[in-house]
Amino acid sequence: MSASASSGRKRSEKTRSPVSGLEIEVLREAGDWASGTEETVHRAAEHAYVVTQGGDPAELCIVLADDEFVAKLNKAYRGKDGPTNVLSFPAADMPDTGLPESAFREELPLLGDIILARETIAREADEQKKSFTDHLTHLTVHGVLHLLGHDHIEDDEAEEMEALERDILEDLGVSDPYADDLANN
Numbered sequence: 001m002s003a004s005a006s007s008g009r010k011r012s013e014k015t016r017s018p019v020s021g022l023e024i025e026v027l028r029e030a031g032d033w034a035s036g037t038e039e040t041v042h043r044a045a046e047h048a049y050v051v052t053q054g055g056d057p058a059e060l061c062i063v064l065a066d067d068e069f070v071a072k073l074n075k076a077y078r079g080k081d082g083p084t085n086v087l088s089f090p091a092a093d094m095p096d097t098g099l100p101e102s103a104f105r106e107e108l109p110l111l112g113d114i115i116l117a118r119e120t121i122a123r124e125a126d127e128q129k130k131s132f133t134d135h136l137t138h139l140t141v142h143g144v145l146h147l148l149g150h151d152h153i154e155d156d157e158a159e160e161m162e163a164l165e166r167d168i169l170e171d172l173g174v175s176d177p178y179a180d181d182l183a184n185n
Helices: 037-053 067-078 118-127 132-147 155-171 179-183
Strands: 022-028 058-065 086-090 110-117
Touching (some): 022 037, 037 058, 037 110, 037 132, 037 155, 067 086, 067 118, 086 132, 132 155
Parallel strands (some): 022 058
């Protein structure tokens, strides 16, 4: 489900980091996203990648969308009604293109796509008394970690993923998003 195949999207310039080797494309699919959003998600994704993968070259696509767009994807790919804040589609889980593997050897390894829902992120940030930018940063990091194989289905996996998120977010100047959860346990 490569997000970069559709027309009518506002594309950002693809940029490859000299530090991480990660090439990130940000697409504005839908939603009223503020200026500077591309820089926020780019910085978060790149840092998450550097911390977990180092400098191995790769690419990913981040799609800035609205609740309606994300709700359709959530229903089609996860069988769940309504929007969610972030969806991650690891390249390894994408449908087979039918092309021989040799067709991809000269390309950068594709991590996958991250889709973000503007209204849900804004609503959650307000409910959790967080800045929109901090919540967006957290969800971008969360999405990248999913693309890299991290999960939070089992308790031990969740603890590992959350610890990694905390470390990455601390580096980015974002408060621990799970602090309230820890205080309530």
